[in-house]
């Protein structure tokens with residue numbers, strides 16, 4: 001009898017702990033989005049004989065709902081709710097796992113987009129046979145690519161050229177969503193975060209900066225930053241910062257970056 005009681009108490013504690021850990025990763029799905037269709041998923045396996053494919057299917061037995069669930073998490077990070085008029089309505093997401101040198105990429109525009117994910121990369125991430133690490137990486141990559149599918153697109157600030165303010169918006173925001181969803185470590189001391197550098201670096205360097213602004217300046221910062229792409233024409237980083245945080249000298253991107261660097265001790 002006593003043993004049963006101890007068993008029940010311990011089981012309950014394990015469940016509570018699991019919920020706490022899950023919530024702490026910030027990846028919980030908000031109710032408002034539960035019935036939202038982020039787009040029908042068409043899954044293709046172009047490397048069915050590869051080890052990466054075998055591993056992928058063993059951790060993700062049913063890819064379509066997995067991709068849709070993570071898509072809703074990206075949407076709730078970028079938008080206030082399904083009724084937000086800026087929410088893009090995708091018809092189709094073509095998701096392909098494929099044997100190629102690379103990690104993942106999004107292609108296509110409009111209401112049908114595609115995402116490729118490399119089975120070689122899956123194999124590399126699973127070298128230590130660590131299922132949790134592979135899930136963390138696979139979801140992280142998915143958050144990044146799905147952000148490209150749903151993010152707004154700023155105008156008058158260059159093209160996708162690895163350096164323009166446009167490119168920095170696209171790639172910085174994609175990794176900001178990945179951090180916000182907990183698939184880059186949210187601890188600024190984590191090795192996931194590159195130290196120093198510049199907000200003009202893009203990807204996670206810029207992504208952690210945007211995430212820091214959402215923690216320290218405005219909890220809706222990421223949503224407002226995304227929305228600024230349709231509010232400001234032509235768009236620029238300085239205009240967006242001042243638009244969201246107030247038109248003051250301390251709110252230029254350079255000044256905010258300095259403040260962030262000091263705050264995280266770089």
Ligand SMILES: [Zn+2]
Pocket residue numbers: 144145148170171174
């Ligand atoms: Zn990207």
